[in-house]
Amino acid sequence: MKSSPQDVRWSIGDLAGRFELETHVLRHWEDKGLLHPARDSAGRRYYGEDDAYRVAAIIASKESGMSLDQIRTLVDASADGRRDALKQHLVELDRREAELARSRHMTEHALECRAHDITTCPSFQAHVADIVEGTRRGLPWVNGHGTHSS
Structure with a gap:
């Protein structure tokens, strides 16, 4: 049986590894407001399927030449502009x-x-x-x- 998106929980290392990134990149994107990982009771980040799609969108946007500010506007549903x-x-x-x-x-x-x-x-x-x-x-x-x- 396939798990639902709510069941998926990746550590920062697992998610970074899927995209061949260093973990500090995900932390940086979090600092810039591009990612908003959930935290467990010990304060460790964990990521779900929606986060993985967000990382894919960030990478694709960066590869097209967009700045992190532009990407933040693109992935933030509440952002104007x-x-x-x-x-x-x-x-x-x-x-x-x-x-x-x-x-x-x-x-x-x-x-x-x-x-x-x-x-x-x-x-x-x-x-x-x-x-x-x-x-x-x-x-x-x-x-x-x-x-x-x-």
């Missing part, structure tokens, strides 16, 4: 995605370029000539004002 925090995170993800696309494009160009040293590549030189001449500032693939084409 959840939608705003998520919208801000989407803006940041879009920025990072564009940055990665520009980096990929530059790397692919360098890989396919006949010039061993990209700085001697005629296409690259043409792409940044106005910066070198002083008529424009900043690289287009860094500040988003253009693309590098071969």
Whole structure:
């Protein structure tokens, strides 16, 4: 017979081990208000199934680049600003995605370029000539004002 979520009780070490974390990480998240473990009569923390799902959400959110403050807003049902925090995170993800696309494009160009040293590549030189001449500032693939084409 399968146990109910109320029957599950993990120690801090057991829960940390399930997620390959050090126990101090769970304590830190508790200090930051992200976790609220129950306590036994001796004051030892214990965690249930709901806590495990919360830890999984924290880890997934951290891996997506969210700060602990953003995550606290995400996992706290009473917190205001959840939608705003998520919208801000989407803006940041879009920025990072564009940055990665520009980096990929530059790397692919360098890989396919006949010039061993990209700085001697005629296409690259043409792409940044106005910066070198002083008529424009900043690289287009860094500040988003253009693309590098071969």
